[in-house]
Amino acid sequence: MIDAELRAFLEDAVGIHLGTRNQELEPNGVRAVAAAVEEGGSHLVVYVARVAAERVLHDLEANGQVAVSFGRPVDERACQVKGVFEGARDAREDEKARVMAQWDSFRDNLEQIGIVRLTYGAWVTWPCVAIRLKVTALFNQTPGPGTGGPLP
Amino acid sequence: MSATLESLATCFQGLLPAQLFTCSADGTPNAAYLSHVEYVDSHHVALSYQFFNKSKRNISENPRALVLVPDPDTGQGWRLRLRFCRSETEGPLFERMALRIEAIASYCGLKGIFKLRAADVYEVLGVEPATEEKAACTVAERRGALPDPVFTLRALQHLSERIHRADSLEALVDSILGGLEESFGFRQSMILVPAEEPGVLVTIATRGYPEDGAGAEVRIGEGIAGVVAEARKPIRISGLMRGMLYALAMHRQATGERPRPRIALPGLPSPESQLGVPLLVRGELVGVLCLESETPYRFHEEDKKSIELLGSYLAIAIQNMQLQERAQEPLETPPEAAAARAAQAAPAGAAPREVTWYAADECILVDGEYLIRSLPAKILWRLLTTHEKTGRAEFTNRELRLDKSLNLPEWKDNLESRLLLLRRRLEQKCPEIRLVPVCRGRFALELACELRLEMRP
Numbered sequence: 001m002i003d004a005e006l007r008a009f010l011e012d013a014v015g016i017h018l019g020t021r022n023q024e025l026e027p028n029g030v031r032a033v034a035a036a037v038e039e040g041g042s043h044l045v046v047y048v049a050r051v052a053a054e055r056v057l058h059d060l061e062a063n064g065q066v067a068v069s070f071g072r073p074v075d076e077r078a079c080q081v082k083g084v085f086e087g088a089r090d091a092r093e094d095e096k097a098r099v100m101a102q103w104d105s106f107r108d109n110l111e112q113i114g115i116v117r118l119t120y121g122a123w124v125t126w127p128c129v130a131i132r133l134k135v136t137a138l139f140n141q142t143p144g145p146g147t148g149g150p151l152p
Numbered sequence: 153m154s155a156t157l158e159s160l161a162t163c164f165q166g167l168l169p170a171q172l173f174t175c176s177a178d179g180t181p182n183a184a185y186l187s188h189v190e191y192v193d194s195h196h197v198a199l200s201y202q203f204f205n206k207s208k209r210n211i212s213e214n215p216r217a218l219v220l221v222p223d224p225d226t227g228q229g230w231r232l233r234l235r236f237c238r239s240e241t242e243g244p245l246f247e248r249m250a251l252r253i254e255a256i257a258s259y260c261g262l263k264g265i266f267k268l269r270a271a272d273v274y275e276v277l278g279v280e281p282a283t284e285e286k287a288a289c290t291v292a293e294r295r296g297a298l299p300d301p302v303f304t305l306r307a308l309q310h311l312s313e314r315i316h317r318a319d320s321l322e323a324l325v326d327s328i329l330g331g332l333e334e335s336f337g338f339r340q341s342m343i344l345v346p347a348e349e350p351g352v353l354v355t356i357a358t359r360g361y362p363e364d365g366a367g368a369e370v371r372i373g374e375g376i377a378g379v380v381a382e383a384r385k386p387i388r389i390s391g392l393m394r395g396m397l398y399a400l401a402m403h404r405q406a407t408g409e410r411p412r413p414r415i416a417l418p419g420l421p422s423p424e425s426q427l428g429v430p431l432l433v434r435g436e437l438v439g440v441l442c443l444e445s446e447t448p449y450r451f452h453e454e455d456k457k458s459i460e461l462l463g464s465y466l467a468i469a470i471q472n473m474q475l476q477e478r479a480q481e482p483l484e485t486p487p488e489a490a491a492a493r494a495a496q497a498a499p500a501g502a503a504p505r506e507v508t509w510y511a512a513d514e515c516i517l518v519d520g521e522y523l524i525r526s527l528p529a530k531i532l533w534r535l536l537t538t539h540e541k542t543g544r545a546e547f548t549n550r551e552l553r554l555d556k557s558l559n560l561p562e563w564k565d566n567l568e569s570r571l572l573l574l575r576r577r578l579e580q581k582c583p584e585i586r587l588v589p590v591c592r593g594r595f596a597l598e599l600a601c602e603l604r605l606e607m608r609p
Contacts, residue, residue, distance in 0.1 A: 017220065019183035021175040027218045029173035029183055031229065031284050052284035069183035071169065078185055119168070119227045122288040139206070141184055148205035 001135045002041035002081075006151070009077070010035050010044070010070050013105035018046050018131065019067040020059035030056055033125045034102035035068070044068065044081055046131045047091055047099050053129035060085040066133050069141060074112050078141035079151060083133035091128035099128060155279050157194050160230055163221045164191045170221040172199065174210035182206050189221055189232075190249050192273060197232065200249055201239065201270040208272075211236045217274065222285055229285025234274035246271045247383075255379040255387045255428070308462065310335040315469050320589065321568040322575070324473045328441070328466055329359035338443045343431075344370065344377050345439040345569050348527045353381055353440060356573045366576030367524055377440045380428035384437065386459050387428045388451045427451045429459055431467035438467040477568050478549070480592040502601035505584055509533045509607045518582045528574040530558050532585075535597050536605055549593045571595070 002010065016032035030052035036045045046068055048056070060066060064085040071078035091099065103125050110120070138151040163170075170186040184207045190198040199219070201208060211217060215236035222229045240246045250268040257267075311331035318324035325343050332338040340360035344353040351372045358365040373382040380387050425447060431439040441463065443451075451459070508517045515525035516532060524532065531552060538544055549567055553560055560567060575587050584600040 015169065017171045017173075017183045019173040019181040021179060021181045025175045025177070025179055025214050026216050026233075027173035027175045027181060029171065029181075029218055029220060031171075031220065031282065049284040052282070055283070063179060065179055065181050067173075067181040067183045069171065069185065071185045073169065076185075080183060082180065119224055119288065120222070120285070122227055122286040123229075124284045124286055143185075143187065144203070147203055 002037050002044070002138065006079070006138070007037040007041065009072070009079070010037055010081075011102060012072075013074075013102075013109035014070045014072050015106060016046065017069045018048060018056060019069070020056045021063070021065060022059050023062060028056055028059055031123075032068070033128055034099040035070070036098070042135055043086070044083065044133055044135055046133070047095070047128040048131055049124040050090075050127045050129050051124050053088070053131065057088055057129070057131075060088065060131065066131075068133075071141070073106075073109050076143055078143075080139045080141050081133075081135055082137040082139070083135045086132045086134050088129050088131045091126075091130045095128075095130070096126060100125065155230065155281075157191060157197065157276055157279065160221075160223065160279070161191060162225050163223050163230060164189050164197070165224065168222045168224050170219055172207055173218040173220070174207045175214050175216070176206075176210045177213035182210055186219065188249065188252070189219060190245070190271065192245060195276055196237065196273055197234070197276060198240070198245055198249065198271040198273045200253065200268055201272045202253070202268060211272070220282055220285075222282075223287070226287040226289055227285065228287035229282030231278075231280050231282050232276055233278040233280075235277055237273045237275050239270040239272050241270050245273070247385075251379065251383055251385060251387055252389060255376050255389060255426075307335040308458070311462075312465075315466075318469075318473070320592075321470070321473045321477060322572050322589075324469060325357040325572070326359075328469075329357055332443065333359060338445065340444040342377075342442050343439055344381075344442070345566065346381075346437060348570075353377055354573060356439075356569050356576070364576060364580040366573055366580060367528075376426050376428040377442050380430050380440050380442075381437055384430045384432060384435075386430065386463060387426070388459070389426045425451055427459065429463035429466075431463055431470060433464075433467045433471050438471050441466060474566065474568050477593060502584065504602040504604055505582065506604045506606065507536060507582075507585075509605070511607060511609055521581065523581050524574060524577045527558065527560070528570045528577070531570060532574055532578075534558065535587075536585075536603060539597055539599075540603075540605055545597045546590060547595060547597065549595075 011034075016035055017029055018032050019027065019029040021027050030048055032046045032048045032052075034047040036047075037043075038045065066083050066085050068081045068083070069078065070080070107120065140149050140151050141147055166188050170189050172184050172186045174182045174184075176182070184205065186199060187202065188200045190200070192198050197219070207217075217234040217236065219232040219234060220229060221232065246268065249271045253268050311328070314327040314331040314335075315324065318327045328343065329341045332341050342355055342358040342361075342365060344355050346352070347354040347369060353370050353372060355365050355368040355370075370378045372378050376387060376389070425445040427443040429441045429443075430437060431441060445451075506519050508520075509529070510517070513525065514529055516523045516529045523529070534552070534555065534557065535547060538547075549571070552558060553567060571587065578585050578587065585603070586598040586600070588596045588598050590596050
């Protein structure tokens with residue numbers, strides 16, 4: 001479902017947000033730190049700082065509906081992955097280097113558009129919870145007339 | 153910890169991307185980036201609606217939303233729980249948001265592609281901190297590292313004193329730009345005035361750019377200056393880089409093309425904050441003042457009233473100076489006896505320069521390089537040809553006004569600003585020709601080389 005080109009984008013210097021909702025259809029969401037596409041492209045793992053994950057896990061366990069947005073600050077390319085929650089676990093120490101490398105790429109990208117590191121120096125990025133979801137749909141979110149349309 | 157909306161003013165400058173979370177009636181969540189969150193009042197914010205998308209559809213089904221927006225000063229992220237109230241397609245809020253978008257689009261050469269369809273107003277039900285986006289410092293610590301507040305009373309007094317000392321239009325515009333640097337720290341600035349050609353502004357003074365920029369033109373409605381002139385309202389833009397990237401991404405999506413290069417006004421390579429102020433006297437546009445800074449969020453919300461007041465004050469000062477210069481002009485044409493002055497000024501051995509007048513285009517080239525066009529070009533050609541025929545080297549503003557070949561309007565001809573523009577262009581492109589003020593309303597033509605005049609159709 002997620003091809004190689006899109007996978008490279010999702011796992012690179014992008015800002016990631018994970019959206020959920022509760023039983024009353026109240027929207028909820030958090031910033032995520034990194035993402036990894038599983039082989040075959042049908043599943044995605046999103047790494048969310050544990051302090052933030054606590055806010056969305058209840059929703060995920062209750063209804064399973066999830067949306068993840070990806071945006072690259074330097075050119076505003078953006079897309080959204082819709083999916084169904086399949087499980088959550090603590091991120092392993094052997095995943096930390098890859099998660100932090102992705103986060104650093106995102107910070108480099110922010111710096112390229114003039115946002116100084118001081119601003120987000122205290123954002124919490126570890127320990128993380130790895131949230132696994134089955135991908136159900138992909139949408140283009142780059143600003144413009146085609147925004148919101150399905151990705152091939 | 154909680155916060156009031158007022159205390160989050162910096163979050164609404166568009167410096168850091170915000171995120172909008174919505175949910176459809178069937179329970180599918182949606183997460184999308186937001187171009188702009190606007191503060192409305194202590195209980196409301198507005199989100200820009202530019203394209204009909206999933207977020208918009210969701211809101212029509214389920215009015216609840218969540219916005220996650222970081223504070224660019226401290227890094228603290230804030231969660232705003234919202235409920236949709238209404239869409240505004242006119243009125244002050246819509247105009248303010250539309251103007252900002254239009255100015256950014258126009259700055260990128262994308263005017264008309266990038267438009268606001270509505271300002272969607274939301275009631276803020278709650279504000280709470282985002283635990284993953286913790287503050288790296290306090291507002292006071294961050295602000296301590298930033299430049300001082302901008303339009304302080306003391307700085308305005310200093311600027312006013314400088315302006316009062318100016319005794320000509322040239323000295324006045326230089327005083328304004330110099331004062332803005334010394335009293336406010338604005339190193340890059342420019343003043344544009346309406347050109348003879350309707351719908352065009354021309355730059356008469358700049359400060360802080362490698363290229364002088366005098367004579368650079370912009371159409372009304374294009375770029376920050378052009379949009380300010382069109383709307384006759386000040387425009388303050390922070391986070392310009394993000395806005396531009398957003399506009400360019402939208403353009404690529406719409407056309408698959410790169411935009412045309414923008415008009416070559418002087419400018420910073422990477423401006424982060426821009427401020428354009430219309431200079432209005434009783435509704436008449438005297439000019440536009442533009443300031444730039446590489447510092448994000450350089451122009452603060454609380455400065456807005458001061459900015460408008462400053463614009464009115466500068467406009468009156470410029471218009472008064474133009475009227476004063478005109479009123480004090482000598483009535484007589486200088487005697488022919490002033491002829492020898494130019495000949496004496498030209499040193500032997502200086503390389504001659506070729507000055508060519510293109511009548512159809514009303515423009516002058518020096519040694520094949522563009523110098524100036526329109527009324528300032530006509531004035532220069534008139535001075536040079538008169539000098540060549542009669543040897544005269546002193547001229548008055550009054551005789552230029554009475555010269556029907558120049559076709560100056562009888563009322564508000566702005567001759568002083570045209571002469572100032574001409575002087576600046578000569579300093580920049582042909583310093584061998586100088587227009588030197590002799591007294592109020594009278595100036596001398598000084599030549600430091602031989603000129604070869606040529607007229608072409």
